[in-house]
């Protein structure tokens with residue numbers, strides 16, 4: 001496998017793991033079989049990102065909209081998630097991975113939330129990589145909950161309205177303390193953001209592949225990173241400014 005350059009490695013990769021259902025339907029299996037294989041692929045990607053030296057990996061595991069799915073599918077996803085946490089928790093701790101979550105964790109069944117909290121607590125001092133699981137997450141909800149917290153702090157006099165800027169606002173989001181994603185990977189070909197990290201993805205490079213998530217391999221991950229490394233990130237500046245390192249000309 002062709003190697004990737006280590007000096008332009010994305011610090012933070014976010015993934016929309018889409019296509020589990022279609023993968024299963026293509027094989028005349030039920031959707032749960034797709035999720036089961038999807039979890040295996042999530043494990044592989046976590047391991048690969050850790051090996052490559054990625055600092056933060058955010059996985060969109062369950063959106064607030066996903067609560068509208070059939071109850072049987074939600075139940076199966078929650079069972080799979082709990083099993084994943086039980087089995088992988090130990091490995092995460094050994095591999096120096098810190099588990100973090102974004103979203104409304106209290107919406108999850110109590111037993112799942114408990115295992116989550118336990119792994120988060122046990123891994124809290126790990127420094128190798130952050131595995132950031134988006135669970136019952138919605139980008140709009142993230143912004144609203146941040147606004148509510150800020151409004152509360154303004155009311156209590158902890159902060160003044162004039163002090164609110166982008167940096168301050170970011171600290172109120174679920175992703176507080178994490179860098180914004182450099183690269184978003186979306187599988188299964190859909191050209192949508194799907195209410196993911198709306199504020200945080202202002203300058204994220206987007207990579208969409210037709211590969212369905214249960215078919216996603218380390219090679220697909222490397223291809224996405226190589227594609228990212230070929231891009232020129234300008235953050236609103238001109239090409240000349242980027243090349244000369246000057247923002248005034």
Ligand code: FPP
Nearest residue numbers: 017018019020021022023038039042061133
């Ligand atoms: C999208 O496929 C996938 C999901 C809604 C669930 C993804 C979750 C996992 C793979 C579990 C991993 C979780 C962790 C924390 C490691 P879909 O069902 O929308 O597929 P479709 O669009 O083909 O129907």
